Amino acid sequence: MLRTLGSSLLMAVALGLWGCNDEPLDQGPLLVSDRASVQIHLSPFRLELRDAEGRRVLETTTGTDSDGYAGPSATHDTPDFLAQSLPGWDGYRANEAPWQSVTRARVREADDKSALLELEGNGRRMTVRVALEGNRVRLRLEAGASAGDSAELNKTTLGFHSGTDEHFFGMGERFGSVNHRGQALYSWSEEGALGKGEKTAIGPENPWPNGPSMTYFPVPFFVSSRGYAAHVDTTFRSEVVFASERDDAWRVAVNADHFDLTLYINADPLASIDQYTADSGRPPIPTPWVFGPRRRVSPNVMVDGVLEWKLMRDQNVPCTGIDDAVHFLPALSHLGREQELSDWTKVLHAAGYKVMAYNNPYVASNHPNAAADYAFGKEHGYFVKRPDGEPTLTEFVSGKLLSVAAVDLTNPAAVAWYQGLLSRTLSLGYDGWMHDFGEYTPRDAVFFDGRRGDEVHDQYPVLSAKAAHDLLEKERPGDYLFFVRSGYSGTQAFVPAVWGGDAEATFDESQGLPSALRGGVNLSASGVPYWGSDMTGFKCLTDAPRDKDVFLRWVELGAVSPIMMEQNACSNPIGKKTKWSLWSDAETTSLYAKYARLHTRLFPYFQLLAQEAHKSGRPLTLHPFLVHPQSEGARAIDDAYYLGPALYTSPVVRRAQTQKKTWLPPGRYVHFEDYTLVVGDQSVTIAAPLGKLPLFLVENQLLPLLDPSIETLAPATSPGVVSLADVADRLDVVVVLGPGGHAETTLADGTKLEAYRLPNDVENPAGLSKVPDDEIASCAGCFVADKKGDVERLRLNGSLATGVDLSLNDVRVVASGGPERRVRWEVIRLAAE
Numbered sequence: 105m106l107r108t109l110g111s112s113l114l115m116a117v118a119l120g121l122w123g124c125n126d127e128p129l130d131q132g133p134l135l136v137s138d139r140a141s142v143q144i145h146l147s148p149f150r151l152e153l154r155d156a157e158g159r160r161v162l163e164t165t166t167g168t169d170s171d172g173y174a175g176p177s178a179t180h181d182t183p184d185f186l187a188q189s190l191p192g193w194d195g196y197r198a199n200e201a202p203w204q205s206v207t208r209a210r211v212r213e214a215d216d217k218s219a220l221l222e223l224e225g226n227g228r229r230m231t232v233r234v235a236l237e238g239n240r241v242r243l244r245l246e247a248g249a250s251a252g253d254s255a256e257l258n259k260t261t262l263g264f265h266s267g268t269d270e271h272f273f274g275m276g277e278r279f280g281s282v283n284h285r286g287q288a289l290y291s292w293s294e295e296g297a298l299g300k301g302e303k304t305a306i307g308p309e310n311p312w313p314n315g316p317s318m319t320y321f322p323v324p325f326f327v328s329s330r331g332y333a334a335h336v337d338t339t340f341r342s343e344v345v346f347a348s349e350r351d352d353a354w355r356v357a358v359n360a361d362h363f364d365l366t367l368y369i370n371a372d373p374l375a376s377i378d379q380y381t382a383d384s385g386r387p388p389i390p391t392p393w394v395f396g397p398r399r400r401v402s403p404n405v406m407v408d409g410v411l412e413w414k415l416m417r418d419q420n421v422p423c424t425g426i427d428d429a430v431h432f433l434p435a436l437s438h439l440g441r442e443q444e445l446s447d448w449t450k451v452l453h454a455a456g457y458k459v460m461a462y463n464n465p466y467v468a469s470n471h472p473n474a475a476a477d478y479a480f481g482k483e484h485g486y487f488v489k490r491p492d493g494e495p496t497l498t499e500f501v502s503g504k505l506l507s508v509a510a511v512d513l514t515n516p517a518a519v520a521w522y523q524g525l526l527s528r529t530l531s532l533g534y535d536g537w538m539h540d541f542g543e544y545t546p547r548d549a550v551f552f553d554g555r556r557g558d559e560v561h562d563q564y565p566v567l568s569a570k571a572a573h574d575l576l577e578k579e580r581p582g583d584y585l586f587f588v589r590s591g592y593s594g595t596q597a598f599v600p601a602v603w604g605g606d607a608e609a610t611f612d613e614s615q616g617l618p619s620a621l622r623g624g625v626n627l628s629a630s631g632v633p634y635w636g637s638d639m640t641g642f643k644c645l646t647d648a649p650r651d652k653d654v655f656l657r658w659v660e661l662g663a664v665s666p667i668m669m670e671q672n673a674c675s676n677p678i679g680k681k682t683k684w685s686l687w688s689d690a691e692t693t694s695l696y697a698k699y700a701r702l703h704t705r706l707f708p709y710f711q712l713l714a715q716e717a718h719k720s721g722r723p724l725t726l727h728p729f730l731v732h733p734q735s736e737g738a739r740a741i742d743d744a745y746y747l748g749p750a751l752y753t754s755p756v757v758r759r760a761q762t763q764k765k766t767w768l769p770p771g772r773y774v775h776f777e778d779y780t781l782v783v784g785d786q787s788v789t790i791a792a793p794l795g796k797l798p799l800f801l802v803e804n805q806l807l808p809l810l811d812p813s814i815e816t817l818a819p820a821t822s823p824g825v826v827s828l829a830d831v832a833d834r835l836d837v838v839v840v841l842g843p844g845g846h847a848e849t850t851l852a853d854g855t856k857l858e859a860y861r862l863p864n865d866v867e868n869p870a871g872l873s874k875v876p877d878d879e880i881a882s883c884a885g886c887f888v889a890d891k892k893g894d895v896e897r898l899r900l901n902g903s904l905a906t907g908v909d910l911s912l913n914d915v916r917v918v919a920s921g922g923p924e925r926r927v928r929w930e931v932i933r934l935a936a937e
Contacts, residue, residue, distance in 0.1 A: 132221075133214045139239035140369040149175050149209040149223055151234065153241055153332070155369050161331045162367065165263035165353050166207065173263035173353055174205035176223060176230050178247035181259045181359065191498050192295025192543050193313055196341070203261065206230045228257075239369040240379060246362040260363055263355035270330050271739045272346045272354070273373070273729055274629040276323030276591075277604065279619035280306040280316030282626060282727060282742040284326070290343040291322035291336070293543040293562055293590050295500075296606045299615030301646045302759065311614040319623075320543060320605045321591040322562065323630040324356075325380055329733060333376030335383070335593065337364040339563040359558065373629075373730050374722055381631045381721030385597025389718045390634060391583050392828065393458050394600050395710040396424020396817035397662075397700040399686075400672040403428055403448045407687050417455060417815070417825060419693060421686070422700040424817045425585065426452055427460040427538060427669070431503040432529045434466040436473035442532060449533030456820030456827050458535040460585060463526055465542060465568040466508035469497055477525065478509065486511060486518035488557070489550045496557075498544045501677075510545065513567035514560065515552035523575040536576065536585035538603075542568045543590045565590040566598075573598035587667070596632045601667045609641025609674060609683050610648040611759045616641065617658050618743065618757040624665060625745050628723035629730060633714070636667030640683065644674040650683035653759060653794060656695055660797040661755045663699035664747050666710065666724045695795040707817055707828070708808040708835065711852040713748045724748060728769045737767045737785065750805035751776070754790070754798045764792040773800035774840050774932055779893025781934065801840045803934065806849045806857050809836040833904060834926045840895075841915075842934040855922025859931060862914045870910050872900055884926060887912055896933040902926055 132144035143152040153162040167174040179200045186195035206223035209232070213220040218235040233244040247257040272284040279297075281287055297311030297318040308315045324336035324344065336342045340360040347354050356365060366383065368376040381387065405412045416423050430445060431437040438445055438461075449459045467481055468474040481487050487495035487509040495509040502508070511522045529537055542565035549557030569588055576584040587601035595602075604623045608615040620637035627635045639662040640655050662668040674683045686696050713724045723730070726746040728738035744754035744766050752773060754766035768784035775782070775790070776799040782788055790798045801807060811831040820827040839847050841861040848858040875886045880899050887900040898915055902908030907920040908927060919927045 133219045135217055135236040137236055137238055142234055142236050142241055144219055146209040148207045163265045165265055170202035172203040172261040172355055175207045176245050176262050177203040177205040178257040178260045179203045180256055190295050194292050194294050204228045241367040243365045257361050259359050261355050261357040263353050266347050266354045268351055272326050272328055274326035276630045277319045277321040277623040278626045279623045280614055282622050283739055284346045286348050288345040288348045290317045291324040292341045293565055294318050295543055299608045299612035302611050302648045306614045320589045323593050325630050327373040327376050331371045333368040335366045335380055337366055339559055373733050377631055378720040384594045387596045387633050387717045389714045390600035393424050393817040394585050395707050397668040397703050398425030399423055399670045401426045421697040422704045422815045425458045430461045432461055433463045434502055434508045435468040435471040439473050445532045454821045456816035456818050456825040458818045461529050461534045461537045463537045464540040465511050468506045468508050470507045486521055488512045491548055496549050512552045513571055519571050522571055526575055530579055539572050539586040539588045562592045566592050566594045569595050569598040602632055602635045604637040606642040607638050608643045609650045610646055610654055621757055622742055625727050628725045629727055631721050633717040633723045634666050636665045636669045638671035639669055640671055642671045642673050642675055644676045644681035652684050655684040656794055657756050659696055659699050663703045664753045668703045704814050705809040707810055708851055715852055732769050741767055750802050750807040752800045752802055756792050762793050764790045764798045772803045774895055775800055779895050781894035803840045804845050804847045806847045807838045836928050838930045840932040843936050853922050856920050858918040860916040862916055865913050866911050868912055872912055898931045901928045
């Protein structure tokens with residue numbers, strides 16, 4: 105372990121940093137804590153970061169070239185801006201002068217935990233501040249002007265060495281890759297890209313127009329397999345070049361003359377996510393019904409002569425939320441329908457549905473419904489402005505093609521006004537809304553707080569989410585849902601759900617089902633735990649079939665996503681298109697109900713995972729690298745993940761597959777449906793016909809589930825609707841145990857669950873009664889022992905009580921500390937390895 109040097113010794117070092125003739129020495133200050141150290145070298149300037157064991161995990165690059173890797177560097181960028189067919193697509197193309205590096209440093213200030221350095225080289229000067237806070241290393245680079253040089257330094261960069269075996273994960277919702285080595289990813293929130301079809305590989309122009317960097321939700325934070333993570337703490341456009349320019353280095357570049365970078369030195373990537381979310385904002389704990397399935401259903405829509413919302417209840421299709429897409433903002437499409445919509449929300453509430461509408465942070469300038477709002481906002485200066493002082497107007501489709509003005513969310517008065525506009529939705533009984541868009545801030549926009557659009561662009565979605573969050577916490581504390589598609593660092597502190605934007609309704613590699621899985625896994629590794637995709641897709645642009653295959657495979661993914669939400673649209677601006685639906689055939693309806701029920705039953709598990717996400721930033725879905733950072737097999741995965749500690753899934757995301765070849769992490773796994781036993785740390789092939797999700801129980805982990813009769817997580821007053829309150833008196837728990845195995849967890853309601861494989865057969869001390877298989881669901885003080893698939897099962901039920909301690913054969917199960925309920929245990933007993 106490192107020993108902390110005394111402050112007197114460090115000060116002596118700092119005071120002795122000047123050599124003869126006022127020249128800096130090579131060895132500079134050594135910053136040390138009990139968790140990390142930073143050695144500063146002065147000529148050439150270089151930083152070495154080591155962990156608590158003294159292992160070097162990161163080092164800045166040095167050299168003499170003008171490629172951005174010679175040391176801290178700056179340049180003048182006069183970018184071209186290509187005209188794009190949608191204003192939400194970024195047309196930025198860099199046009200950089202040669203990078204000018206500073207290679208020699210002098211110490212201006214130093215103590216035992218920080219140093220301020222002045223760097224020079226090539227006639228340029230920069231300052232670098234280094235601060236060590238435990239195992240956080242905070243850097244700030246600032247490029248200064250040089251005498252006699254009129255070229256503004258408006259872009260800065262810093263490079264770091266990278267081993268050829270280093271891998272990078274995170275960076276927000278990225279659709280094209282999960283392991284980003286070999287990519288150069290910029291962070292600039294954009295309108296959704298267009299895929300080029302199922303048979304087109306991801307590349308610089310797929311998705312179109314700007315390639316795999318395109319995302320609604322960039323987060324310039326990543327974790328490395330070398331034992332550190334990094335957050336580029338800026339709201340300016342940034343780029344991280346992950347060994348794509350040279351295979352021995354990565355670098356960060358920011359479109360500003362300064363930037364902050366925080367480096368987290370942790371061998372465990374989850375510890376870095378913990379610290380990053382501590383810095384940027386902890387995720388909330390959503391209200392329980394957020395974890396119920398949600399569908400897009402419009403008012404008064406009929407299916408086979410029956411209202412669709414009623415048909416779901418009649419057909420026993422579990423559903424908690426209905427999103428009706430009534431656009432309150434930007435064009436007030438609710439006007440004249442107030443009584444109809446108020447009645448609609450009341451009817452749905454009685455039937456056990458929560459109801460969401462639609463809003464965004466814009467007001468239409470060219471629609472008669474919004475004329476009064478636009479005039480008021482313009483008169484009071486509440487809109488983002490052009491340089492000439494007029495509101496910035498943008499055209500896009502929000503229900504229809506509109507010209508819209510963005511609310512200036514840096515103006516407190518404008519925020520309060522905007523929240524008043526949003527509250528109209530609540531006044532009609534809605535429980536929240538889709539909180540759309542936020543990616544359209546132009547670079548030359550002028551904001552109330554004096555900043556330009558190039559600095560606020562990425563922050564605007566964060567401000568938009570915060571405005572909605574603050575209103576809902578005031579008006580509906582702890583009982584609401586708004587879900588966003590755009591975001592940035594910090595958004596996770598305000599939103600109960602994120603959806604993946606306007607996906608293509610096919611297996612399109614860059615914008616369809618495979619990309620939806622990648623996007624969610626990447627968001628999770630970036631501190632954003634509550635995600636879902638537009639299940640079954642939104643855009644119908646390419647020619648690939650939008651058939652039963654893609655529909656049901658997306659439903660399978662949705663069932664094991666934190667947020668399950670179905671999109672019924674099939675958008676194509678050229679002409680009407682159709683896609684497979686829930687009601688297309690009886691098998692689809694049945695399988696959809698099966699997976700919607702699974703997702704609903706997972707509620708107690710989601711709830712305890714949400715508590716951990718709020719406490720430590722731990723994602724609900726974990727790429728296997730996050731759990732097994734030293735495993736080579738884990739680093740190559742882009743289509744599988746842990747759902748909490750107890751489940752591992754590898755959804756089918758490509759057309760016409762009936763088997764899934766996947767790598768399983770170390771350990772033993774039991775298939776959730778057919779009880780096949782699989783040993784991990786290898787690639788396996790799993791039978792996966794349509795309607796059978798590759799989902800595995802993890803050994804020595806507990807999975808709590810609601811009763812299978814559950815239909816909704818929302819309250820209900822209509823007779824026959826099974827709500828959360830109706831199943832509160834029972835709980836199912838599934839656990840896989842080998843000899844000597846043990847598992848335990850504590851639910852959100854305080855119930856502690858424990859399961860043990862005992863060293864000896866204790867027979868039946870509680871006198872449990874053996875019952876037939878068809879009685880185990882309803883009996884108390886009873887058991888069934890059988891073989892299922894590859895494994896032995898023991899199912900045993902307690903009585904209605906606040907706690908129970910049961911032993912049978914070599915199994916002991918305990919429930920304590922929670923409300924009165926009957927716990928039904930399923931213990932899957934594995935033989936010795």
